Amino acid sequence: MDVLLGMLEATVVTLREGVEAALVVGIVLAYLRRTGQGALARHVYRGLAAALVASVGAATLIHRLGLDPENETWEGTLMLAAAALVGSLVVWMWRAGRRMREQTEARLETLVAPGRRQGAGLFVFTFFMVFREGVETVLFLGALSGAIGANPLYNALGGGLGLALAGLFGFLMVRGSLRVNLRRFFMVTGLVLLLLVAKLVANGLHEFFEVGLLPSTELVLEVVGFLTRESTSVFVLVLLIGLPAAVFLAEAVVPEPSLPPAGETAPEARKRRAELRSTRLRAGTAGVVGLALSVLLVLAAVAAARGYDPAPxxxxxxxxxxxxxxxxxxxxxxxxxxxxxxxxxxxxxxxxxxxxxxxxxxxxxxxxxxxxxxxxxxxxxxxxxxxxxxxxxxxxxxxxxxxxxxxxxxxxxxxxxxxxxxxxxxxxxxxx
The missing domain is CATH 2.102.10 (Rieske Iron-sulfur Protein)
Structure with missing residues (x-):
């Protein structure tokens, strides 16, 4: 039982560490596919692969050199930089969204013109978002190796399952968003990313407050403390997963048009109905997986929140x-x-x-x-x-x-x- 609980702990922690990066990368890939710019996705995948390799290398170097991975200045800088990157992504998406409504007939082909600048930007963005969480995840798994029974394989299995679930949600988000209502997609993903920006800014400021790099007041600390505490972080994380999941579930139950398009032939009708079923299945699967992950995180948070605080x-x-x-x-x-x-x-x-x-x-x-x-x-x-x-x-x-x-x-x-x-x-x- 202790081994299973330890594996569950590793699963939940790596899921929490990985789902933010998977969510943001999934939004970028979904956006590129929806706007007809799928050719740029290769830069995202290259950034993802480079970040995974660099995470293992950096974590190994930190461990061998005996450096402090919890350095407040380092962590605060990474979090604020990540907040700036995600904020710029929101601005980029909203600006492109306005242009997209103006260019519907042109199939959105000129929204993000392919080129070196866009490709490099996508590579750097993906690399940073994954690398920021990746180093911490690798260090966590290494530290936990001796704590989950005698065999480190249990630790790897639990942590690997959490990362796989995070990756699965990102994959399903890309697949499930192919025919989601564009206006709803941009509204919800923009809100999700703004929540993530607020969380990153609060955590970054708190790290700087801890080492005295920035002055603070009681009111500021109350607000920052509220945003950084465990219960709020879990709530934000559940929203990050649950809001897109709700959109996908809503798309999965959209009724079929009562009247077929004028002049539709029987083969065309069969093809249209097959595409509708496929769309509903993808969106519904993404929604169910997202809600299941949200429930898992809530249950883990409730179990962890049973703290001990005796009366003085x-x-x-x-x-x-x-x-x-x-x-x-x-x-x-x-x-x-x-x-x-x-x-x-x-x-x-x-x-x-x-x-x-x-x-x-x-x-x-x-x-x-x-x-x-x-x-x-x-x-x-x-x-x-x-x-x-x-x-x-x-x-x-x-x-x-x-x-x-x-x-x-x-x-x-x-x-x-x-x-x-x-x-x-x-x-x-x-x-x-």
Missing amino acids: ASVRPTGTVLRIPLAEVRGQPMRKYTVTLDGVSVRFFALWREPGGAAVAFDACAICPLKGYHLVGDQLVCRNCGAPIPFDTIGMPGGCNPIPLVSRVEGDEIVIRVEDVAAGRARFASGA
Whole structure:
């Protein structure tokens, strides 16, 4: 059972990592085919192949050099660059869409003139969108190799299934969109891509806030935190998949015209009905697969969201220190405490790490509003923005990490000096 759960985890994570890239690439390919520019698709496939090879190479290099793949500056830059690229795609599609309505009789052949410039642009766009997710996916699969049973094959199977599902959705999107109403197609895909832009911008800004590259305010952090937290990310991802799926399902149930075209012969009628059935089948398959993936992501998110957030227990100083029985911390996933200093309630938490022993920190970070942390699985998670905090980084300052609180173990107790707790009083007094 543990092996199956681990494989499911790998499937869901790689599905989430890959579906954004598959969706965007699928939209581009569908757009090119719908506008009679299928010859340009080769540049998209070349960019896809190059990105897959480069992802494996870059992930291998990062692992061998011991570089930090979670570098906030690097991740923030990639996310904002991706947002700019996707935003430019939306502008490109909308501009072309207006021209398309004016040139219907010309079969849309001049919307995106084939050439080196367009081909290079499609190659770079596809390469970047796939490479951005590909490196992270390869590193994730490598890190998980020893965690899903003794055989890394389980990890590869789970992760490969997730990527295959993402690719399948992208493929079905291209196939299912061949006869979808153009106006509806552009409206929905434009909305989907704008949602993706908002998500990428919020994540990129949050990475920069963590390292102090950009100033922020409580209101900005509330908005960014809402867009970056796990529940919102899953909701956006479900919309990214579900909106096109709904369009395909709507197309699949379009009734056949009650009156056949004037002068239609019997062979022409049979051909028209066969094409209609084929169109409905492709659109319906794409819609059903999209909705099934949405349900899978929602169920996985619900399972992961069952975090642990205990109510804080009130403690009082004993002289100049606070004393917490070590047995309390060892017996629970996490314990929270509150102490009142000069009318201000100061919260902190304690948990037991294996290895590492007791870890104590304030229930607040230096940048987010005072919403504290909760446990989700084996990770500490910020309640405002959803940033995961590895246990071994508790006690380190910076970013979304909890503000360090000095403590020591004496016998069977955790001892914290009141003056160290008082050092964090201002953070809780501000209420920000």
